[in-house]
Structure formats: structure tokens, C-alpha cells
Amino acid sequence: MVEPPTIDRLLMAYAAAPAGFVAPTYDGRRGNPVLIARRHFAELLALPPDAAPRALLARHADDVLAVAVDSEAVLHDLDRPEEYAHHRPAELNTDDAD
Numbered sequence: 001m002v003e004p005p006t007i008d009r010l011l012m013a014y015a016a017a018p019a020g021f022v023a024p025t026y027d028g029r030r031g032n033p034v035l036i037a038r039r040h041f042a043e044l045l046a047l048p049p050d051a052a053p054r055a056l057l058a059r060h061a062d063d064v065l066a067v068a069v070d071s072e073a074v075l076h077d078l079d080r081p082e083e084y085a086h087h088r089p090a091e092l093n094t095d096d097a098d
Helices: 004-016 038-045 054-059 081-087
Strands: 021-026 064-068
Touching (some): 004 021, 038 054
Parallel strands (some): 021 064
């Protein structure tokens, strides 16, 4: 649901700043996707399976660049199947048993 202009804005901010994390914000709320610099990959991969990457952002708050965007789509979290089912387009919400 995040459209190309939003992705472009995040990529440009990531390229222009030395921040370890670039996160979109909409109406003052942080959203997704968050771009993560390579220097944080080992720590990201070391997170326990049930931990969310937001733990890294909290741990490295001084290394997060917030980028205001014009789309509330960045606020939709689709980590769990029920969240995906709720937000997916109507034309994909058919249960065809072929």
C-alpha cells in the first residue's frame, strides 16, 4: 500500500543522511517501512524471533531520521496474517477453492 513516491522520499533521505535508520512518519506517528543501515544488520539479526525491529529504533533513538510523508499507508502494520487479510484489496479477498 506504500506507493512509489513515498519509497522514493525515504530512499533520498537515506542517501542524503548518515542516519542508521530512516523511518516514515504520518501525522506525528512513525510507520513502515523503516530503512536500516548495514551497520545495524548484525544487531537486527541477533534479535530474538519474537522481538520486533522497533526495539532497535528505541535503543538507537539518536540514530533515527524521521521523514514526514503524505500517506497514512505507512501506518498500516501487516506483520500478522489477520492484519494482511484486513488491509488487502477487496479483489483479492475472495476464497476461490479451485
